[in-house]
Amino acid sequence: MTFPMNSTSVLSAEPEPQAPRPADGDTAASPDSAAETRNLPRLGTLRTSGGRLEAIARGETVTTEDHAGVALDETVLEIEHFRLWYGSKQALFDVTLKIPRGKVTSLIGPSGCGKSTLLRSVNRMNDLIDTVRIDGTMRLNGDSIYHKGVDVIELRKRMGMVFQKPNPFPMSIYENVVYPLRIDGVRDRATLDDVMENSLRGAALWDEVRDRLHESALSLSGGQQQRLCIARAIAAEPEVLLLDEPCSALDPIATSKVEDLISELRGSYSVLIVTHNMQQAARVSDYTAFMYLGRVIEYGLTPTVFTNPHCKETEDYVTGRFG
Amino acid sequence: MSVTFLVESTAPPRPKPGRSRRARARTSLLAHGEPLVWLNGGALALALAMIVGMLSLIFGQGISTFWPQPLYAIHTLDGEVRLGELTRAEVFQLSADELESLRQRPALHARLVAAGGSTRRTQMRTADGFVWIDDRTVTKVEKPEWGLVVERREGGRCYGVPATLLPADDSTKPSSSEPGAVWRTFTAWRRGTTDIAYRGLVLKTPDDNTLEVPLANVVRAYPANQLNLAGQLGVYASRWWEFLSTAPRDANTEGGVFPAIVGTVVMTFFMSLAVVPLGVLAALYLREYAKPGLLVSLVRIAVNNLAGVPSIVFGVFGLGFFCYAMGASLDQLFFADRLPSQPTFGKGGLLWSALTLALLTLPVVIVATEEALAAVPGSMREGSYACGASKWQTIRRIVLPRALPGVMTGLILALARGAGEVAPLMLVGVTNLAFELPIDGTWPLVHLDRKFMHLGFHIYGLGYQSPNSEATRSLVYTTTFLLIALVGVLNLSAVWLRSRLRKRYALSKF
Ligand SMILES: Nc1ncnc2c1ncn2[C@@H]1O[C@H](COP(=O)(O)OP(=O)(O)OP(=O)(O)O)[C@@H](O)[C@H]1O
Ligand SMILES: [Mg+2]
Numbered sequence: 117m118t119f120p121m122n123s124t125s126v127l128s129a130e131p132e133p134q135a136p137r138p139a140d141g142d143t144a145a146s147p148d149s150a151a152e153t154r155n156l157p158r159l160g161t162l163r164t165s166g167g168r169l170e171a172i173a174r175g176e177t178v179t180t181e182d183h184a185g186v187a188l189d190e191t192v193l194e195i196e197h198f199r200l201w202y203g204s205k206q207a208l209f210d211v212t213l214k215i216p217r218g219k220v221t222s223l224i225g226p227s228g229c230g231k232s233t234l235l236r237s238v239n240r241m242n243d244l245i246d247t248v249r250i251d252g253t254m255r256l257n258g259d260s261i262y263h264k265g266v267d268v269i270e271l272r273k274r275m276g277m278v279f280q281k282p283n284p285f286p287m288s289i290y291e292n293v294v295y296p297l298r299i300d301g302v303r304d305r306a307t308l309d310d311v312m313e314n315s316l317r318g319a320a321l322w323d324e325v326r327d328r329l330h331e332s333a334l335s336l337s338g339g340q341q342q343r344l345c346i347a348r349a350i351a352a353e354p355e356v357l358l359l360d361e362p363c364s365a366l367d368p369i370a371t372s373k374v375e376d377l378i379s380e381l382r383g384s385y386s387v388l389i390v391t392h393n394m395q396q397a398a399r400v401s402d403y404t405a406f407m408y409l410g411r412v413i414e415y416g417l418t419p420t421v422f423t424n425p426h427c428k429e430t431e432d433y434v435t436g437r438f439g
Numbered sequence: 440m441s442v443t444f445l446v447e448s449t450a451p452p453r454p455k456p457g458r459s460r461r462a463r464a465r466t467s468l469l470a471h472g473e474p475l476v477w478l479n480g481g482a483l484a485l486a487l488a489m490i491v492g493m494l495s496l497i498f499g500q501g502i503s504t505f506w507p508q509p510l511y512a513i514h515t516l517d518g519e520v521r522l523g524e525l526t527r528a529e530v531f532q533l534s535a536d537e538l539e540s541l542r543q544r545p546a547l548h549a550r551l552v553a554a555g556g557s558t559r560r561t562q563m564r565t566a567d568g569f570v571w572i573d574d575r576t577v578t579k580v581e582k583p584e585w586g587l588v589v590e591r592r593e594g595g596r597c598y599g600v601p602a603t604l605l606p607a608d609d610s611t612k613p614s615s616s617e618p619g620a621v622w623r624t625f626t627a628w629r630r631g632t633t634d635i636a637y638r639g640l641v642l643k644t645p646d647d648n649t650l651e652v653p654l655a656n657v658v659r660a661y662p663a664n665q666l667n668l669a670g671q672l673g674v675y676a677s678r679w680w681e682f683l684s685t686a687p688r689d690a691n692t693e694g695g696v697f698p699a700i701v702g703t704v705v706m707t708f709f710m711s712l713a714v715v716p717l718g719v720l721a722a723l724y725l726r727e728y729a730k731p732g733l734l735v736s737l738v739r740i741a742v743n744n745l746a747g748v749p750s751i752v753f754g755v756f757g758l759g760f761f762c763y764a765m766g767a768s769l770d771q772l773f774f775a776d777r778l779p780s781q782p783t784f785g786k787g788g789l790l791w792s793a794l795t796l797a798l799l800t801l802p803v804v805i806v807a808t809e810e811a812l813a814a815v816p817g818s819m820r821e822g823s824y825a826c827g828a829s830k831w832q833t834i835r836r837i838v839l840p841r842a843l844p845g846v847m848t849g850l851i852l853a854l855a856r857g858a859g860e861v862a863p864l865m866l867v868g869v870t871n872l873a874f875e876l877p878i879d880g881t882w883p884l885v886h887l888d889r890k891f892m893h894l895g896f897h898i899y900g901l902g903y904q905s906p907n908s909e910a911t912r913s914l915v916y917t918t919t920f921l922l923i924a925l926v927g928v929l930n931l932s933a934v935w936l937r938s939r940l941r942k943r944y945a946l947s948k949f
Binding site: 239241244269270271272273275276277279281283284285286287295296298299300332345348349352 | 816818819821822823824825826827828829832836837840841943
């Protein structure tokens with residue numbers, strides 16, 4: 117795997133993400149953000165002085181604070197004015213995000229703010245819930261996701277998804293990994309073997325399971341199961357990888373393995389990850405979107421969002437003052 | 440913080456009702472665990488006692504039926520001597536008058552008075568049938584040393600002391616008349632270690648008559664009072680083997696139940712074959728495809744109620760729908776040449792019985808499968824959908840394998856209910872005596888149109904339709920025992936299969 121040189125490769129190597137200081141090398145990759153970071157005073161004047169929470173409470177529309185650096189990258193997934201209701205309860209309000217290709221984007225925000233809902237909207241998992249209504253557009257590489265004629269099955273095949281809780285299927289490790297191919301009717305043993313090995317290597321699981329490929333996947337440990345789910349998600353070479361709190365059920369060692377893995381996937385895959393772990397978001401992601409009550413409050417380069425956010429609410433959240 | 444606590448604690452105490460409620464609760468019987476534990480435990484114990492009682496009666500009677508009993512010759516006051524096996528005894532109370540009338544026999548009278556006027560009658564199985572012998576009339580009881588029990592192919596058992604063995608060739612002189620020698624010659628002939636051909640065995644009955652039994656008619660013979668434990672065991676085992684492996688004879692009063700075993704197993708097998716796919720598909724539709732709503736709830740209620748419909752109703756339905764409607768049309772289409780005298784499917788038969796019972800057991804399979812489907816974690820389905828699987832692919836590859844143990848539970852319940860069901864079968868295809876098995880070597884090997892024997896119906900036949908109900912009394916227990924054992928074996932094999940499936944799709948330990 118190749119490591120694209122960008123602003124956060126330095127950051128992700130930082131052992132202490134609480135105080136990530138943008139290095140000088142940043143200027144090369146994303147001059148704008150670096151400029152912002154450098155030119156602004158510590159408690160910048162650009163930072164809006166809050167009031168958003170009150171505005172939301174009053175039912176007013178709150179626009180996303182988009183950092184300029186976001187627009188530079190090529191977009192893989194475009195979300196525009198997306199709104200979603202569970203029955204009569206609105207869960208997403210006018211979400212607009214551009215997810216860059218080949219980068220890791222993290223979604224953070226307090227519990228119940230709609231991160232999972234947004235993630236599940238991307239591969240239309242919310243279709244499975246009868247009460248869900250949506251409005252707005254999403255485009256994957258230019259193809260509309262919610263257009264009438266879209267084949268949901270084909271659409272989901274273009275994305276991989278990993279859930280909060282490992283959900284291996286009740287079958288062998290081997291069959292678990294090649295499941296996306298099996299449902300496509302791939303029979304060729306060589307192809308299957310190939311994909312299986314590559315995916316397991318990609319998920320950093322190969323060495324641990326190479327001797328027991330035909331044992332039940334349920335015999336694996338929780339961390340192994342989660343990496344197996346990642347292997348399954350990348351088996352079909354998806355255009356976007358959606359990770360919903362992939363480490364929340366894992367111990368620190370398994371977590372760090374999964375994080376390493378995400379760092380390795382950067383470049384070859386576009387990753388959208390939901391996490392509650394601020395350090396994790398800071399370590400693994402290039403971009404961060406902060407969500408609150410169904411709105412995206414701020415979206416920008418991870419170092420900026422964590423060290424020099426434009427919105428007071430974001431700062432409060434990332435420094436642990438609320439949420 | 441501590442200050443606010445202090446302030447709160449100085450608040451006025453709670454009003455009285457709270458305290459009195461607590462006081463009342465302490466006196467209520469229901470508030471105490473102990474009596475309820477006893478109540479529940481007692482109910483369980485009662486239920487267990489009833490089940491254990493029933494099983495041990497059937498088990499005890501069923502297992503002892505074939506044990507060889509000693510032979511007795513009983514002399515009675517009227518001068519008769521009867522030879523046979525004692526089957527059971529009844530104690531009863533004499534009235535004072537009856538007791539008084541026995542004064543002429545002082546010894547007997549004294550004994551009866553000592554026993555408080557209670558006496559006994561004993562049932563004896565003789566060659567001429569079952570007789571009751573009153574203890575008061577007995578003058579002498581003997582155990583004839585060489586008394587022989589001969590089980591005949593026709594005519595039931597007969598008893599006597601072996602007198603001679605008649606050679607097939609009249610010119611050869613009959614064997615010696617000493618009972619032991621005759622018996623030894625007989626066993627030698629049976630084993631084939633003698634060159635002489637014999638045709639009949641002459642028994643001397645205790646009333647000095649003789650009885651000739653053609654050797655071809657002898658199924659088994661043994662000198663009951665000569666047997667040691669090994670001999671008894673041999674007779675016991677050979678009777679069980681005969682019971683399990685041969686067809687009934689003598690109007691079902693003797694012989695085995697092999698056709699009934701085969702019939703029961705084959706019918707149950709076809710029932711499972713019909714009920715599992717049907718039940719699973721129905722449950723899949725109800726749980727996975729149908730939109731939950733009033734209609735689905737109604738269907739579910741109807742299915743549950745179906746389980747409570749008396750089984751004879753299913754029999755009537757099977758007869759009307761399967762035999763007379765479907766069977767008759769099948770006959771008209773394919774077997775018209777044999778109509779109207781010999782309907783093929785237009786009568787009761789294996790197929791219709793299996794389908795009727797499948798219908799009867801359908802609710803349990805549907806309910807069990809639905810529960811199993813509901814228990815498949817949503818996360819697994821989501822994982823599959825997220826991989827781009829269609830609904831059917833998800834069901835076939837993820838949901839069904841996970842639900843399979845639950846389906847097996849449904850099958851086990853269906854087996855338990857269906858294998859022992861008799862009432863509907865009486866209308867749709869079971870018969871008292873089938874000359875052909877539903878499975879045999881002639882094309883097409885499985886004969887779905889044939890009538891068949893069934894252990895459950897065989898029990899009914901033995902108990903209520905036999906010309907000689909005393910003779911079949913013990914067979915009823917044995918057959919019941921066998922039926923329970925068979926259902927048990929069928930169930931255990933399904934349980935075994937289920938545990939294998941469970942292991943295969945074991946839940947994650949993590
Ligand atoms: N199936 C559903 N039906 C109705 N409301 C739902 C459903 N799923 C989620 N919601 C609601 O939508 C809102 C957003 O939920 P979501 O699961 O997206 O939150 P989240 O940000 O992922 O939270 P967490 O961090 O705790 O996972 C919540 O208020 C939740 O109650
Ligand atoms: Mg969530």
